[in-house]
Amino acid sequence: MKKTDDYWDSAILGAPVPRADRMILSGRLNVCLFFVWLGLSLFAPYGILAAGPDELPGLLSEKHLGSGSGVSEHPNYTRATVAYIVPDVELEAHDGTAVELASAIGADRAVMVNFVFTSCTTICPVLSSSFAEVNRRLQSSGEEVNLYSISIDPDYDTRDKISEYARRVGAGGSWLFLRGSAADTFRAEKAFDTYRGNKMNHLPLTFMKPAGTDKWVRLEGFPSAQQILTEYRSAGVR
Amino acid sequence: MRFPWHGGVHQAYLGTVAAMVVAFSGLATADVEGHTGIDQPEKIDQVSIGRDIYREGKLPSGEAIVGSSLGDIPVSGSLVACENCHRRSGLGSSEGGKVVPPVTAQALLSDRTHDQRSAFRSRSLRSTERPAYDAEYLARALRLGVDSAGRTLDPLMPRYELTDSHVEALIAYLRTLVFENIPGLTETEIHFATIVARNSDETDRQSMLEVLKRFFKDKNANTRNESGRASRGAYYRDFMEDSYRAWVLHVWELDGASDTWRKQLEKLYADEPVFALVGGIGEGSWRPVHEFCENNGVPCIFPITDQPVGDEDFYSIYLSVGLRQEARALAEELKSVWESVSGSECGGPGTERSPRLEKADVPLIVQVYRRGSEGEAMAKAVSDGLEGSEWPTEVHAVESAGPPPTQFWRSLYAERPGSILFVWLSARDLVSFKQAIPVPGAPDRPQMVVVSETITGPDAFRVTGALIPQTRVVSKFELLDGRNRSLERLRAWLRPRGIELKRERIQADSYLAVTLTSSAVRHMRRNFSREYMIEIIEHGLDNSVFRSVYPRLSLGPNQRFASKEIYILRTIDCDPEKWISVDDVSAH
Secondary structure: OHHHHHHHHHHHHOOOOOHHHHHHHHHHHHHHHHHHHHHHHHHHHHHHHOOOHHHOOOOOOHHHHHHHHOOEEEOOEEEEEEEOOOOOOEEEEOOOOEEEHHHHOOOOOOEEEEEEOOOOOOOHHHHHHHHHHHHHHHHHHOOOOEEEEEEOOOOOOOHHHHHHHHHHHOOEOOEEEEEOOHHHHHHHHHHOOOOOOOHHHOOOEEEEEOOOOOEEEEEEEOOOHHHHHHHHHHHOOO | OOOOOOOOOOOOOOOOOHHHOOHHHHOOOOOOOOOOOOOOHHHHHHHHHHHHHHHHOEOOOOOEOEEEEOOOEEEEHHHHOHHHHHOOOOOOEEEOOEEEOOOOHHHHOOOEOOOOOHHHOOHHHHHHOEOOOOHHHHHHHHHHOEOOOOOEOOOOOOEEOOOHHHHHHHHHHHOOOOOOOOOOEOOOEEEEEEEEEOOOOHHHHHHHHHHHHHHHHHHOOOOOOHHHHHHHOOHHHHHHHOOOOEEEEEEEEEOOOHHHHHHHHHHHHHHOOOOEEEOOEOOOOOHHHHHHHHHHOOOEEOOEOOOOOOOOOOOEEEEEOOHHHHHHHHHHHHHHOOEOOOOOOOOOOOOOEOOOOOHHHOOOEEEEEEOOOHHHHHHHHHHHHHOOOOOOEEEEEEOOOOOOOHHHHHHHHHHOOOOEEEEEOOOHHHOOOHHHOOOOOOOOOOOEEEEEHHHHHHHHHOOOHHHHHHEEEEEOOOOHHHHHHHHHHHHHHHHHHOOOOOOHHHHHHHHHHHHHHHHHHHHHOOOOOHHHHHHHHHHHHHHOOOOOOOOOOOOOOOOOEEEOEEEEEEEEOOEEEEEEEEEEEEOO
């Protein structure tokens, strides 16, 4: 702290000042800085909120918006509603088809999305088993929802690797595994605010939205299959 | 007296200290000093049943284990085998903010309390204390998710349908996960070896050894009185400090061709057991070393080889893919789309990407290599990769002692006009290549020349002379600009030590191998488990700032090639200094 004060003092005054004066000046300076900080923290959020959640870019997620965007805590997961701008990237599905991400999960589609990688040991097997169960229940209730699992390990997760993994976890039909180049993968991750550098730091996230909106429900944590379905079914209502 | 948690103050049960996890440093650790080997023959069957359950999620009946996760999600089989989260070492791991605790017999079958250190630890650690597990408690934990203190386990931990005999078999297996009498480890020293095969280039060998030896010397300089702290350090830090060992490097020199190495390795290992192999260099297939490491359970960390074995085994980790993967990438590219090279002479109309060639247009691919060299392996892999495709191939082996003369190339062009040349030769073997190139427009001029930077070295970008516009370079290395930036970090280490940068790849790979080994040893602390060492490298490599000469390094559980990228490069605007990737081609 002292060092910082000295820096400001000499920067402002341009010359050394007696120690006692320096203390006083530092104190005044601190008070000034406090008001600047207070002003910024009170008024700056309005600048962001004025744009309205719908106009926010993908990277600006609910954490910038505070509780107003519908963040809620559950015992085993956190829920938030966020508008994401899905990037225009072409990914490859485990069955070999090309998938334009922006149109596949765009505003008119009912979808659920998660981010996994095939060599992941702790979180992804559970996320994938969870999608398998949710997919099964959606099919038996006749709801048309497309599920996408996007690989965050573009180097290792080749077409063969995601096909094999998809077979192991029982994907297919309305549930596709996707992969892309490193650049496209990271763009998709960043758009959903899931990119954490080292893939071992990835978070357990499930995204979902009904057709007709670009507002996503973002679940962080480990909801049960029933909780995912409940969240999905109420997503359009809220 | 030692307690099992001395090495494991980080360990905490799922969910309790999630925020503590910061990739590399947050790995769950535990001290394991069990005295629980198997000596009764009848136990062996129990152990193998337990191993199948732990490692593959397979019951003795052959069926998959089943259970549920997060309350209502059915899970089964290898996806939820114990080893997935608790890892092969049994020492646990961390992922995405979740700490997976150790489950070795030593960790599970003893009380966990935090008495001595309580003054230095958060009180919340009290909530992780628990009595020792026994078969009954473990069965309850596995079936109902209740720990030995009666607390509910994290919902991420599946609840399994296992019988009492399954649980007993599991315990029998967990008792085998002990880390004592580890070869190459004494109270004061940890021994490593590096392989130097005499069939490799002399300067390459010396470049690698120079880096390794200097790193070991610095490591043992005792600048922070590490050995003193290890023997009489503060009690509340002893778990950090008493794991300190002086590093000893053994240089294992191998003679002859690679197929004779295995026997030599076994003898060297019997004479001088080591904890792990670091780096290593040699021409030819790396399989003998790979198999030696696998059979003896010795970590084989980042050898410098272009003929690694696949990624299905555990103990060998490679920095980059090998010639086989390069060949496959090239074959895939040929099979899908290939550029038309007609009219791509400099000053002529630009090169355009064309769809698949018509069958009648498909030129002959002529592969040239030196008998017994890495090039032969490459040629064979390309032929294998193109098998069943429309591309006709033939091979020419160079047998002469010296480089093939100009006449060799002239007659090759005359006999095979308009072909595509795959030249898998060293720069030395290509000295007369330039002189023999037919003039533009001549019917015998090759349509395209493909060389590999792995085989030809940095000269691959110059060696084809007038044919540079028609040249494609297969490379697994970072493009030159980025490579130079990455190498700055190496230069900063070499310069003050008076070491000259002679062989970029060799020195950079050696430096990366030894720094990652050092990092892994530091994070192991007292848990001198070779499996754990590999798990730490798998887990933490992505955080390495230095990436040697590769574009991106990344590993994950059971991944064995750190760099997987392969480029096929061509010049821009006929400028021999500017190369771009024809396309990003994945290794697999």
